[in-house]
Amino acid sequence: MKHTNGSIEIVTGSMFSGKTEEVIRRLRRARIARQQVQVFKPVIDNRYGLEKITSHAGTEFEATPVARSTDIPPLLKPETTVVAIDEAQFFDYGVVGLANELADRGLRVIVAGLDTDFRGEPFGPMPQLMAVAEQVDKLHAICAISGEEASRTQRLINGQPAYFDEPVVAVGAAELYEARSRQHHAVPRRPAAMPSVQPVPPGQPEFLGGVLVSAEQIRDRVAELGAMISRDYVGKELVLLCILRGGVMFLTDLMRQVSLPHTVEFMAISSYEPGVRKSTGQVRIHLDVKQDIAGKHILVVEDIVDTGHTLARVLDLLNTREPASLRICTLLDKAERRETQVPVDYVGFTIPNHFVVGYGLDVDEYHRNLPYIGIVKPGFNIG
Numbered sequence: 001m002k003h004t005n006g007s008i009e010i011v012t013g014s015m016f017s018g019k020t021e022e023v024i025r026r027l028r029r030a031r032i033a034r035q036q037v038q039v040f041k042p043v044i045d046n047r048y049g050l051e052k053i054t055s056h057a058g059t060e061f062e063a064t065p066v067a068r069s070t071d072i073p074p075l076l077k078p079e080t081t082v083v084a085i086d087e088a089q090f091f092d093y094g095v096v097g098l099a100n101e102l103a104d105r106g107l108r109v110i111v112a113g114l115d116t117d118f119r120g121e122p123f124g125p126m127p128q129l130m131a132v133a134e135q136v137d138k139l140h141a142i143c144a145i146s147g148e149e150a151s152r153t154q155r156l157i158n159g160q161p162a163y164f165d166e167p168v169v170a171v172g173a174a175e176l177y178e179a180r181s182r183q184h185h186a187v188p189r190r191p192a193a194m195p196s197v198q199p200v201p202p203g204q205p206e207f208l209g210g211v212l213v214s215a216e217q218i219r220d221r222v223a224e225l226g227a228m229i230s231r232d233y234v235g236k237e238l239v240l241l242c243i244l245r246g247g248v249m250f251l252t253d254l255m256r257q258v259s260l261p262h263t264v265e266f267m268a269i270s271s272y273e274p275g276v277r278k279s280t281g282q283v284r285i286h287l288d289v290k291q292d293i294a295g296k297h298i299l300v301v302e303d304i305v306d307t308g309h310t311l312a313r314v315l316d317l318l319n320t321r322e323p324a325s326l327r328i329c330t331l332l333d334k335a336e337r338r339e340t341q342v343p344v345d346y347v348g349f350t351i352p353n354h355f356v357v358g359y360g361l362d363v364d365e366y367h368r369n370l371p372y373i374g375i376v377k378p379g380f381n382i383g
């Protein structure tokens with residue numbers, strides 16, 4: 001008994017939302033209706049696994065593991081009228097064309113998969129599949145925190161929310177997934193959105209063309225950075241190494257958000273002469289750290305990374321002293337201006353190429369005390 005009209009049905013949602021259970025229910029009903037059913041699932045990590053799909057509730061249905069979408073058509077039997085594809089988020093994008101083609105031929109295509117990954121980002125070909133489908137059912141799990149409906153998959157590494165840019169396989173870590181509602185889904189180190197220019201409040205210096213990052217935005221982001229650092233350096237001998245003078249305001253706020261015991265150190269560096277707006281690459285060290293940093297975990301705290309010359313020089317020097325680790329935390333990253341690559345581990349805000357001032361950054365040594373990051377009007381002559 002053939003379907004006269006082919007169609008695509010999507011069963012999607014977070015982990016533990018019952019997708020496979022729902023697909024198996026539909027397949028059993030199809031069999032009762034004397035439909036010929038075939039199920040495919042992706043090979044994950046080169047492991048073919050068992051020839052079945054299994055729901056978290058334990059129900060099973062036989063399935064054929066395939067490496068790619070092009071493996072499916074040669075395996076289809078002429079009498080098949082219902083094709084199910086499980087874990088479709090792991091398939092290549094060819095699965096979209098295949099689902100369409102099968103539906104055009106009059107088959108009923110049932111596709112199950114995660115709509116979003118652990119970061120809350122659309123997962124693989126699922127958005128396209130949902131767009132071309134006749135029917136989309138989003139299932140919900142139960143939030144492990146609040147007991148509300150859950151739409152997100154939370155990834156935990158050693159019990160803590162995984163970072164946005166965490167490697168797919170965290171070596172030696174205990175990994176766990178659970179369902180969470182939007183409110184309780186946590187993804188630290190998500191790149192902060194590029195700040196948009198806000199008007200200058202009344203009474204502020206007239207050379208300012210706008211506020212790029214407000215005092216409130218700085219406060220919130222510094223708290224986030226402090227929480228991440230507190231998570232990452234548990235049990236480690238942490239030294240916050242501030243690069244004077246621009247980094248000083250950031251350091252004093254950041255260290256109050258780092259809940260771990262730590263020490264602070266200072267280096268005074270200059271790469272810009274007064275009146276010069278671009279790093280010369282001639283970096284001068286005016287003050288060096290006091291303590292022996294060998295075997296310690298050094299986190300360099302900077303106000304801004306621009307061309308990268310200053311930090312490249314600082315890292316070269318510090319690496320010769322054999323710290324246990326050497327990482328960078330900068331409030332601002334003017335990434336588009338980079339002339340030499342430096343590995344920046346924590347970024348407050350990635351900003352466009354404006355001449356910025358405030359929160360430690362100077363214009364000819366002044367205005368470091370502004371509580372926000374302001375933009376100097378192009379061509380404005382302060383002196």
Ligand code: PRP
Pocket residue numbers: 243244245246247269270271272279302303304305306307308309310311361362
């Ligand atoms: C600023 C800033 C960084 C450096 C970044 O320092 O504090 O250290 O420039 O520029 P780069 O990535 O192009 O090298 P500056 O020399 O102005 O000294 P300051 O911190 O005393 O203001």
